[in-house]
Amino acid sequence: MKRFLYQLLIIATLFAGNAVAQTSTWVITNGCWLKVDGSTNINIFSCAIANYSKPDTIVINRNFTPVQLSGSMQLDVQNFDCHNPVMTADLRKTLKSKQFPRLIIRFQTLNNYPDHAHRQGIIKGYVTIELAGVSKRYEVDYKVVAAEATYINLEGSRKVNFSDFNLEPPRKLGGMIRTNNELSVVFNLRIKVI
Amino acid sequence: MKKILKSGLIAGIVLSVVSYGGLYLTINFFPSLFVEYNNPLFNSDGSRDVLFYMHAFIISFALSWFWERFKSLFHGPFLLRGLEFGSVYALVALLPVMWITFSSLDITVLIVLSWFLYGLFQAVLAGIIFAKINP
Numbered sequence A: 001m002k003r004f005l006y007q008l009l010i011i012a013t014l015f016a017g018n019a020v021a022q023t024s025t026w027v028i029t030n031g032c033w034l035k036v037d038g039s040t041n042i043n044i045f046s047c048a049i050a051n052y053s054k055p056d057t058i059v060i061n062r063n064f065t066p067v068q069l070s071g072s073m074q075l076d077v078q079n080f081d082c083h084n085p086v087m088t089a090d091l092r093k094t095l096k097s098k099q100f101p102r103l104i105i106r107f108q109t110l111n112n113y114p115d116h117a118h119r120q121g122i123i124k125g126y127v128t129i130e131l132a133g134v135s136k137r138y139e140v141d142y143k144v145v146a147a148e149a150t151y152i153n154l155e156g157s158r159k160v161n162f163s164d165f166n167l168e169p170p171r172k173l174g175g176m177i178r179t180n181n182e183l184s185v186v187f188n189l190r191i192k193v194i
Numbered sequence B: 001m002k003k004i005l006k007s008g009l010i011a012g013i014v015l016s017v018v019s020y021g022g023l024y025l026t027i028n029f030f031p032s033l034f035v036e037y038n039n040p041l042f043n044s045d046g047s048r049d050v051l052f053y054m055h056a057f058i059i060s061f062a063l064s065w066f067w068e069r070f071k072s073l074f075h076g077p078f079l080l081r082g083l084e085f086g087s088v089y090a091l092v093a094l095l096p097v098m099w100i101t102f103s104s105l106d107i108t109v110l111i112v113l114s115w116f117l118y119g120l121f122q123a124v125l126a127g128i129i130f131a132k133i134n135p
Helices: A002-021 A085-094 B002-029 B031-037 B049-073 B078-104 B109-133
Strands: A023-028 A032-039 A044-052 A057-061 A067-076 A102-110 A122-131 A134-147 A151-161 A182-193
Touching: A023 A067, A044 A067, A044 A085, A122 A151, B002 B031, B002 B049, B002 B109, B031 B109, B049 B078, B049 B109, B078 B109
Parallel strands: none
Antiparallel strands: A023 A057, A023 A182, A032 A044, A032 A182, A057 A067, A067 A102, A102 A122, A122 A134, A134 A151, A151 A182
16 A cells, blocks of 8 residues: 555656646747727728737646646737827727726637747637726637747737627717727737746 | 798708718718718717707708898898808808817818818708798
């Protein structure tokens, strides 16, 4: 019995060691950005939060399939820039930036760990996007822009709707000028692997 | 009073069709002119749509009263009377309002000018209708 317990302890230790080895940390570095493209019945618009520079971390657990992620990116809605002051102000108002100043992307899973093998393909993963006080889970397509041993550049994209977050697409002049419900969200992550 | 209401109602219906129809067509054919309306100054949640679409009747009833009160001052054929009536309204009421609007709100000259011309057009059209049905 004693010998059996001893063997069990050794096996458990080996497995635990393996699990530790499969966990790593990503640091979100300077130069990340998020872009939102949308349209109205009279024009198209593209608004971005450029140069996201908060050094958030994401913990990666590769023991599971899909790969488990734990961490988030918190963006200031006030930093959206639509390259047109009135449109910028209008988007911030639509997103209720005063009431809900943060857009949070919580990273949850990745189908595969991004490395050289996936450079040409798409990796799918799940995130939760919190906007205007509403959280919604989405499957995101990631493109591996660059992947090295200590550095990864990922570009995630997803279509979302204003209505997903209980937001009304803006409408002006009695509805004669209407913003379409659908938005295309693209975010770029520059990651340092620790 | 009955004349004022009847003229105002008829002008309101005509102005609704012409003004909102014209606006709809202009937005569709010249969308770039309306990009500036993507501005938080303009109501965007639809809560005032009814008020927006009532405007044609508000201006029609107001102008109908104005016409009844001062129509004796406008002479000549009905088209000329309508044109003069609309021009008087634009000069006395619209121009000062547009002036203070442009000076105090963050909007472009193009928007203010389009509002002035839109109001002038509405008043001239209403004047022609009044001159025809309530000479």
